[in-house]
Amino acid sequence: MTVGFIGGKFLPLHLGHVYAIVHASTIVDELYVILSHSELRDRELCQDTKMNYIPAPIRLRWLSQLTKDMPHVKVISIEDQQDNDNYDWAEGAQLIKGKIGKPIDYVFSSEIQYNDIFKELYPNAKHKLIDPMRSQVTISATTIRTEGVFKHWEFIPDFVRPYFVKKIVVVGTESCGKSTLIRNLAKLYNTTYVAEYGRTLCEELGGCDGIMVKEDYQRIAYGHKMEEFKAIEKANKIVFIDTEAIVTQFYSNLYNDEHQAILDEIAKLQDYALWLFLEPDVKWVDDGLRVHGEESAREQNNQHLKTLLNKHHIDFRVLNGNYENRLKEAIQYIEKVVQ
Numbered sequence: 337m338t339v340g341f342i343g344g345k346f347l348p349l350h351l352g353h354v355y356a357i358v359h360a361s362t363i364v365d366e367l368y369v370i371l372s373h374s375e376l377r378d379r380e381l382c383q384d385t386k387m388n389y390i391p392a393p394i395r396l397r398w399l400s401q402l403t404k405d406m407p408h409v410k411v412i413s414i415e416d417q418q419d420n421d422n423y424d425w426a427e428g429a430q431l432i433k434g435k436i437g438k439p440i441d442y443v444f445s446s447e448i449q450y451n452d453i454f455k456e457l458y459p460n461a462k463h464k465l466i467d468p469m470r471s472q473v474t475i476s477a478t479t480i481r482t483e484g485v486f487k488h489w490e491f492i493p494d495f496v497r498p499y500f501v502k503k504i505v506v507v508g509t510e511s512c513g514k515s516t517l518i519r520n521l522a523k524l525y526n527t528t529y530v531a532e533y534g535r536t537l538c539e540e541l542g543g544c545d546g547i548m549v550k551e552d553y554q555r556i557a558y559g560h561k562m563e564e565f566k567a568i569e570k571a572n573k574i575v576f577i578d579t580e581a582i583v584t585q586f587y588s589n590l591y592n593d594e595h596q597a598i599l600d601e602i603a604k605l606q607d608y609a610l611w612l613f614l615e616p617d618v619k620w621v622d623d624g625l626r627v628h629g630e631e632s633a634r635e636q637n638n639q640h641l642k643t644l645l646n647k648h649h650i651d652f653r654v655l656n657g658n659y660e661n662r663l664k665e666a667i668q669y670i671e672k673v674v675q
Contacts, residue, residue: 340442343370508614
């Protein structure tokens with residue numbers, strides 16, 4: 337039984353890493369993939385780059401997803417508290433040897449400069465280089481961090497991409513053009529969107545005015561989040577979302593006179609890259625489910641929703657005017673987010 341390992345920070349995991357791991361797995365009977373991480377060291381690497389620090393459990397999950405159908409490949413996490421300038425290679429080697437717990441025949445990497453240190457630390461192992469010139473996969477994690485993930489999207493594995501997807505949510509009261517805007521934006525950016533789940537549930541219940549009960553808004557919030565997860569899995573860099581938990585709270589207040597603490601808790605967990613708020617200054621359309629078409633009611637509801645958003649300290653961007661103007665302004669805000 338031949339044993340080997342390949343290590344790295346995988347910050348982020350890219351197709352060059354994938355090629356190296358798959359290649360190495362064909363050479364030995366048992367391969368260990370070592371995630372070597374230190375929050376201090378890894379945060380230093382991400383400083384002054386276009387990529388934020390990625391927690392180790394996220395990277396460990398990526399490696400697990402990559403190798404889950406490779407029974408002879410095992411993923412190991414090794415943590416230390418050192419920075420980049422004072423990393424102790426000998427201590428790291430001892431931790432790796434202890435975790436593997438058996439003689440190591442191969443040490444895999446893509447770095448020629450590791451020859452001497454690996455010969456010293458793993459004298460009985462062969463240092464096997466895989467694509468050291470980056471000719472097979474022309475990318476490095478340093479380049480991705482420096483230039484941004486979206487610039488090198490083609491090198492990011494499908495199961496890694498959801499972590500980086502930017503979530504853009506569109507909010508507003510009845511008949512302000514949310515569904516039209518997110519559908520149009522999704523078409524323009526060739527990506528997915530999440531429709532308003534409350535409408536879906538209401539239609540399933542029959543769509544009759546006055547049938548919503550307190551528990552329905554909780555179902556809406558949970559159901560909407562599940563639809564978000566599905567859309568993110570298939571998204572192309574960004575995903576557009578029609579309403580969220582604060583708007584669901586707004587409707588719970590409006591239709592059932594209920595302010596629900598659980599909806600506030602869900603709202604606290606939300607993480608959107610951009611909030612677009614649509615003013616109700618387009619023509620009100622009676623679609624059979626809407627009931628607040630009077631101008632005074634529309635403005636009152638509009639202010640109520642803004643108050644809720646402000647209580648949650650949401651920094652939203654206001655869009656108004658005709659549909660063309662809204663689309664143009666939305667694109668301007670979105671381009672700043674996806675740079």
